[in-house]
Amino acid sequence: MKRIFAIALLSAASAACVPAIPAPTAEHILIAERTWPAITLNDLARGRDTYLERCSSCHMVYTPTRYGAAKWPELVAKMRARAHLQPSEEQDVVRYLTAVAQIPPRT
Numbered sequence: 001m002k003r004i005f006a007i008a009l010l011s012a013a014s015a016a017c018v019p020a021i022p023a024p025t026a027e028h029i030l031i032a033e034r035t036w037p038a039i040t041l042n043d044l045a046r047g048r049d050t051y052l053e054r055c056s057s058c059h060m061v062y063t064p065t066r067y068g069a070a071k072w073p074e075l076v077a078k079m080r081a082r083a084h085l086q087p088s089e090e091q092d093v094v095r096y097l098t099a100v101a102q103i104p105p106r107t
């Protein structure tokens with residue numbers, strides 16, 4: 001199972017228009033708005049930047065769809081101290097990951 005997943009990840013990453021860490025789109029906004037009505041594309045983009053900058057020093061960044069949206073808040077909370085995240089940065093990262101985790105990458 002793990003190996004099948006790794007192969008799926010590799011092929012997703014090698015398809016040029018399917019990045020493993022997708023830039024947020026209007027589609028992600030529609031999803032995020034259900035939980036955070038005032039959220040903007042900039043908020044999600046900032047979350048992505050923070051994720052890439054602060055969560056990549058010890059291990060590779062995980063593609064958002066690797067974990068369910070419901071799981072990300074606790075994972076980020078677990079890593080918060082390691083990444084020295086301020087509360088607003090943690091919130092940005094959680095919003096980005098949970099929104100993007102809800103749309104499977106297209107292949």
Ligand code: HEC
Pocket residue numbers: 051054055056057058059062075076078079080082083085093
């Ligand atoms: C200072 C090093 C460090 C930083 C920075 C870091 N991590 Fe981790 N991460 C680890 C280690 C070590 C593990 C292995 C499992 C463990 O020790 O809990 C891990 C495991 C994980 C896992 C695997 C699931 C799990 O619970 O084991 C996820 C997902 C994860 N990190 C996400 C993140 C995110 C999101 C950030 C940024 C907010 C982040 N990490 C920043 C060290 C780090």
